[in-house]
């Protein structure tokens with residue numbers, strides 16, 4: 001009782017994961033293990049507590065609790081503010097993803113118009129056509145599909161964010177700036193740096209390479225921002241109107257700042273461009289990889305999806321229209337199911353007041369993680385939750401799927417890029433279905449299910465696919 005009072009625990013005590021299990025999950029790969037192994041025993045309570053590194057974390061795994069938390073005002077449950085020494089904050093800065101309060105509201109206000117316009121599928125479709133040309137050289141052996149999709153999503157984001165072509169689909173050798181970007185992300189995801197923040201200050205080789213790469217990436221982004229400011233000023237001089245639906249995010253943000261009379265600094269623009277770039281790249285690559293994987297593993301699904309596409313747009317490779325994409329019910333069900341199986345794993349918040357979740361009252365300042373993955377596999381809402389089953393999106397199930405489906409989160413801090421990402425996924429899959437047939441290699445490690453590499457985001461482990469052209 002003394003402990004409970006002292007720690008301001010009200011209501012029942014949240015079930016705690018034994019220290020050794022939590023420690024083991026951290027050592028063997030934080031998210032994959034915690035998510036896949038532990039939650040099943042904890043669905044009764046809907047929430048569990050574990051010590052991961054220096055802090056206790058409450059992890060929400062029930063759809064009802066997740067909904068309650070995420071739809072609260074952003075000031076009551078702001079993002080958890082990580083230690084500013086962490087590489088993730090050094091790279092992301094105080095852009096839309098990690099900021100709170102007024103600063104976040106300004107970022108969101110300037111980003112919304114850029115993301116809410118009706119996007120034209122052509123930018124994405126043209127990049128997919130480039131990928132087909134690139135693949136022609138590589139297709140004689142199994143293709144690492146996640147690596148290919150990263151090339152595609154980087155290229156799409158470069159064009160969408162600031163009208164820049166990185167050239168990732170020109171040759172196997174990655175451009176220098178993309179290699180630096182990957183070095184940065186690897187470092188950002190290094191788990192020991194979160195558990196022992198002092199490691200970030202040591203003059204190690206890895207820290208030095210990280211700092212130098214961030215510096216180079218910043219230089220690259222700052223130059224683009226300067227160019228775009230000049231481009232917009234020229235446009236103003238010539239009294240040119242907005243450039244249709246293909247306006248770049250950077251220009252849209254600059255325009256929105258003029259309209260809203262908000263002076264957005266170059267550092268804020270840099271942070272947001274990096275935030276869009278990082279938030280939209282690996283997430284979308286993972287989701288499409290998962291769709292392509294399941295279509296390889298279940299040829300009857302691939303056949304049915306292809307038949308739907310050919311019925312809607314004919315049997316030749318072309319860029320689908322936005323209207324056609326919306327009508328493709330089976331393809332869309334595959335994408336929804338992929339996002340259910342492999343969403344962005346976690347979102348982090350910190351309570352600004354004691355908050356009740358069912359029989360538990362969590363004290364102010366509690367750090368909370370919402371496990372989107374666990375919510376998406378709650379047996380209360382999902383029949384055979386670990387089965388990849390697009391059919392569940394086509395039949396009227398008694399259970400309310402939508403209620404426990406949060407791949408893009410919910411509430412004020414939901415994903416600003418969700419419409420864009422879904423369109424990108426649809427275009428890539430539809431064009432792949434027209435152009436190729438694919439299958440899993442005989443000896444694939446993914447024969448029984450997708451094997452993930454241990455990381456902060458879900459990623460497939462060396463996912464190779466046999467691809468052959470059909471057109």
Ligand code: HEM
Pocket residue numbers: 096097098108275276277279280281283284287343344346347348407408409412413414415416417418420421
């Ligand atoms: C399959 C693809 C994607 C998934 C699963 C996904 C998922 C999410 C989730 C769960 C959040 C909430 C994070 C949190 O609360 O901590 C989020 C936020 C965000 N996402 Fe996405 N995302 C995807 C694609 C994209 C794309 C393509 C972009 C931009 C180009 C993007 C930009 C953002 C931004 C800027 C935020 C922060 C919003 C805010 O805090 O106001 N995302 N995303």
